[in-house]
Amino acid sequence: MSVLSVLVGVLVVGIVLVDAALTTLSLAGGAGPVTRRVSQGVWWLTRRLAGRGPQRHRLLRWAGTSVLVGTFAAWVTGLWLGWFLVFSATPDGVLDQFGRPADGWSRFYFTGFSIFTLGVGDYTPGTTGAQLATTGAVLTGLFLITLGITYLMQVVSAVVDKRTIAGHIAALGADPVDIVRRGWADGEFSPMFTQHLTSLTPELVRLGERHLAFPVLHFFHADSCGKSASAAVTVLDGALLLLRGGVDPRHRPDVGAVEPLNRALHQLVRTLDGPFIMAADDPVAAPGLKELTRAGIPVTDEQAYAQAVEGCRTHRCRLQGWCVSDGWDEADLRLTLD
Template sequence: MLSLFIGTALILLTVVDALWTTLWVNGGGGPFSSRLAKVLWWALRKCTSEGRSWPLGLAGPVVLVVVFLGWVGLLWAGWTLVFSSDPAAVSYVGSGESPDWTGRAYFTGFTLFTLGIGNIVPQRGGWEIATVVASGSGMLLITLGISYVLSVLGAVVTGRAFAGSVAGLGDDAEGIVLRAWDGERYAGLTLALSTLSSQLETMSQQHLAYPVLHFYHARDANTAPAAAVAVLDEALTVLRFGVPASCRPPESVLEGARASVQNYLSTLKGASVEPADRIPRPPALDRLRTAGLPTVSDAAFARSLEALERRRRTLLGMVETDARTWPPEQS
C-alpha cells in the first residue's frame, strides 16, 4: 500500500510540474524543474572561471535535457511503484507468474513509451484501466516535452537575433550614440529603437513562458541577449538623460524602449538574478564630447543616474550572472 501512495505522489508531482512548466505562461518553472535547473546552473557556474566559460555554454541544453529526463524518470518510477503495490497487478503471458521489480519496470517502460505491453500483461479490471492511464500519461509527457524543446529553441534564436541587431548599432552604449549622430540629432534611431522594443517585448514573454531561457549562455558576446539588453539600456540612458532634449529621438520611442527593457528585467526573478551590491560604472560622456556631440553637464547626468540606481544594479547583476564584465560590450 505504501508503494501505491508514493507512486501516486510521484506521478502527480511529475504531471503537475510538466503542465506547470510547459503550459502556464506566467507560472515560471514548476517546483521540481525550477529547483533542478537552478542547482545545475549553480554547479556549472562553479566550474566557470575567467577565460573558461564553456561550461556555461552547456547550461541551457543540459538543463533542458536533464529536466525532461527527470520528468520521464519520476513518471517511470511512480508507475513502477503503482504496479508493484499489488503482486497480482501484472503477470507473464502464458505462465501467469508474477514478475519481479525488473519485470514491472520493463512493463511500465513499455507502457509509458506506448510500445505495447510486451510479454507482461495487466490483470483484468482496474489494472487494465491503470495501464491505459499510464500509457496516456507517457504520451502526454513526451508530446509536451518535444513541443517545449522546440519552443525553447525558437526562443533562443529570437534572443540571438535581438543581440545581433543591437551589436549592429554599436559595440557599446557610447558607440551606439556616436554612430547614430547625424550632425544635428539622433532621428535615425527611431525605427531601430521601435524594432528593438518589439523584439524585446517578445523576448520578455518568452522568458516568462520558458524560464529555462535564462540558463542559455552565448560564448560570443554578439549573440548574448544579457549583454545586448545592458548595452541597449545604457544607450537609452545616454539618449534620455545625457544629451540635450532638442537632439533626442522622439520621447515616445525612448520611453517605449525603456519600458521594454524594464519588462525584460522583471522576468529575471525566474533565474534568481538579483541586483548587484555595487553601482556599475556610468557611461562616459567625455567620449561624446571629444567627438563634438552635445551633452548635458556631468552633474546633471549624475543626478539622473541616481534615480536609476536599482535599475542599473539589476543590469549589472544580470551581466555578471551571465559571466560577463561591465561595462557591457558586444565585440
C-alpha cells in the same frame, strides 16, 4: 503496504505532471518546483566546472541544453518510478506470458514500455486495477512525451529570437557611447537610428514574455558577448541613459522612439527580477559624457546627468545582477558580431 505503494506512486506521478504543466503551459512565470531545482542545480554545476577563465563561456553555452535534458530526464524518471510503485503494489499486478507473477525487474520493464506506449505484450496486467493503471501509464506517458517534444521545439525558437535581439543591438554599436555616436550624423540623430530604436521595443517585450513562457531560456548562455541578451540589453540601457539624461535636451532623438523602448527595457528587467535574477549590490557603471563631447554631440551638465544616473540605480543593479547570473563580468560588456 500495497495501498501505501499505490498512494506514493500516484503522488509521484501527480508531482511530475503538475511540474511539467506549470513549466510548459503556465504563462504566470517561473517553473515547476522540480524543474526549478534541476535547472538551478545543473546551472550551478556547470558554472563551477567552467571556472573563471576566459574559456568558461565555451562550457557555459551547453548549460541550457543540459538543463533541458536534465529536466526531461527528471520527468521521465519520476513518471517511471511512480507507475512502478503502483504496479508493484500487488503480487499479481503484472503477469508474464505464462500467467506467473512478474519479478521486480520485469515490472520495471513493463512500466517502461507502458509509459513509452511501445505495447510489446510479453507482460500483461493481471488485475482490473492494474489494467486501469496501465491505461493511465500510457496516457500520462503520451502526454509527457508529446509535451516535451513540443516544448523543446518552442524553446529552440525562443533561443534564436533571444540571440537575434542581441545581434540587433550589437549591430548598433559595441558599447553605449559607440551606439550614441553612430546614431549622430550632421548635427542630429538620424531618422534611421530612431527607427532602429522603435523596432527594438516589441522585441524586448517579446523577450520578457518568452522568459515567462520558457523559464529554461535564462540558462541558454551565448559564447560571445555580441550574442548575449543580458550583455546587449545592458549596453542598450547605457545608450538610453545617455540619450535620455546625457545628451542636451535640445538635441535628443524623438521621444516617441526613446521612451517606449526605455519602458519596454524596464519592464523586461522587472519581469526577470526575482524568478530569474537577483539584483546586485552595486549597479553597472554608467557611461561617461566626455567621449560624446569629443564626438561633437552636445551634452547636458554633469550634475543633471549624475541625478539621472542615480535615479535609475535600482534598475541598473538589476541589470548587473542579470549579467552576473548569466556569467558575464562588467569587463566583458563590449559587443562584437563575431
